[in-house]
Amino acid sequence: MTTQAHPAADAGQGRIPFQNTPVPETEPSLSERVKADGARFVLATFVDLTGKPCAKLVPAHSVDRLASEGAGFAGYAAGALGQTPTDPEVMAVPDPASYTPLPFVRPGLAMVHCDPYVEGRPWPFAPRVILRTALERLAAAGFTAQVGAEAEYFLVERDGDALSPADPLDRSAQPCYDARALTRMYDHLTGISDAVNSLGWDNYANDHEDANGQFEQNFTHADALTTADRIITFRYLVHAMSEAAGMTATFMPKPFTDRTGTGLHLHMSLWDDNDDPVFPDPADPRGLGLSDTAYGFIAGILRHAPALQSVIAPTVNSYKRTGATSTASGATWAPRTASYGGNDRTHLIRVPDQDRFEVRAVDGAANPYLAMAVLLGAGLDGLDRNLDAGPPGRALDKAPPLPPTLLHAAEALAADDVVRGTLDAADPLARVSGYYGRLKREEFLAWHSQVTPWEIDRYLTAF
Structure with missing residues (x-):
């Protein structure tokens, strides 16, 4: 078993870096899932504290970048995420296990749920992070x-x-x-x-x-x-x-x-x-x-x-x-x-x-x-x-x-x-x-x- 963590996670800042759910090495990567489905775009999605779905529409050719770097959001603009306009970007890091094709909404569309990070650490105001911690x-x-x-x-x-x-x-x-x-x-x-x-x-x-x-x-x-x-x-x-x-x-x-x-x-x-x-x-x-x-x-x-x-x-x-x-x-x-x-x-x-x-x-x-x-x-x-x-x-x-x-x-x-x-x-x-x-x-x-x-x-x- 291997674990996937955000590459920028820093263990030297007083807290253990957040890690995604353990994924067997045989599990396909996000890029492999996208290619297998023939998806053209992926909604990199997370929700704020109110449950509002926030996303960026990522073209298939950029999915590897999404997986390695995450998608950047201005957290204050996204909604109730505990940020002000002066705070650094929220980086939404995809969880490949949550990948979901959505061709019945639009041909070639898919969604992946993400864990928000800020400066390489899991963002404590993110609902998915809160549930992970409870689990x-x-x-x-x-x-x-x-x-x-x-x-x-x-x-x-x-x-x-x-x-x-x-x-x-x-x-x-x-x-x-x-x-x-x-x-x-x-x-x-x-x-x-x-x-x-x-x-x-x-x-x-x-x-x-x-x-x-x-x-x-x-x-x-x-x-x-x-x-x-x-x-x-x-x-x-x-x-x-x-x-x-x-x-x-x-x-x-x-x-x-x-x-x-x-x-x-x-x-x-x-x-x-x-x-x-x-x-x-x-x-x-x-x-x-x-x-x-x-x-x-x-x-x-x-x-x-x-x-x-x-x-x-x-x-x-x-x-x-x-x-x-x-x-x-x-x-x-x-x-x-x-x-x-x-x-x-x-x-x-x-x-x-x-x-x-x-x-x-x-x-x-x-x-x-x-x-x-x-x-x-x-x-x-x-x-x-x-x-x-x-x-x-x-x-x-x-x-x-x-x-x-x-x-x-x-x-x-x-x-x-x-x-x-x-x-x-x-x-x-x-x-x-x-x-x-x-x-x-x-x-x-x-x-x-x-x-x-x-x-x-x-x-x-x-x-």
Whole structure:
């Protein structure tokens, strides 16, 4: 086994240089992958802390240079990356294992996910670096993580500030699983399915979700980093292919006041050094078939749920989803308290079987790298401190409530050493969590300062 590190990485600057995932010597290089596919251009891609995909379009003849030097970006211009206009370039170094051909978007197009570096060192504000660091800590504890994702989204049309489903016939009171609505979106859904399956992700189901215009497309679980990369690629595919069909795709958590919101439910499991699952225990006295390790991990997530919300429900709009009490269909399907239970979708953590659990508080705006990192960090804290998850199926009105707004969640983050420590782990001196928390508070206050139609309706002639 060999490891690939950025050639400029300097071990003499006080920290160990970041290394990409070990790659067998027989694995093809990025250049070999590009040539084998006949790709003409490669999107060298990374995301900022908000999940915005940033990329440079690199021609095939320059891929060797991309692999050896990286692609340079002005970090401040790219987005929320902890930089100012005076800071040096962010160099996006490709991970060949993430190479993904995208001919269904444009002929000859491909994508590769990158790890951002600055002056030869991994950039601690980069979400992919943060997840890698969390996975290193998980490995040190003797575990690896498998993660599956339920990717929900809406297909809409926009007329000024008004949104409506892209399918004008999609207006029934309970549209979930409607075969007719699925058929009307057949071309879009099968196009995405064919693309995903051509990449080897194994799309195994596609359905109409609980809200008008809302869909979900599932693909098989993988290791955490691979699944996070795939979520970013999937969002890109859905946006690009829906735009080509004259529709707008949105992963916004709550685009309609009276309709169900959009989740990014994550199914998580841990495996030991022998590649055996550690969650199952048929003798579980609590009745869910889980081991003490699984319960400790769940307890950590529940204990840190308020601070976790600032990352897994990261927008002002997110709290319109978790704060909803009802929708037109009769249910919200979003958790409001830090509870867990069996195959029960009202809980923050659902346990559908003994092999995994599902975190249902993660929404469509979540940055998958950050979401997985903080969930793993919280779960490990549960194991380290031998926390007790309590009885499964606790009454929802007795479980701790989740933060009602993004501001409350940001305040919970500021008070939570474990979640902050996970965000800061790549370089504690960088204080990533403080920077992230300020972004969230500023986002809330920017929204709060706006005068809305609700206020006009309520106050204009009230006094």
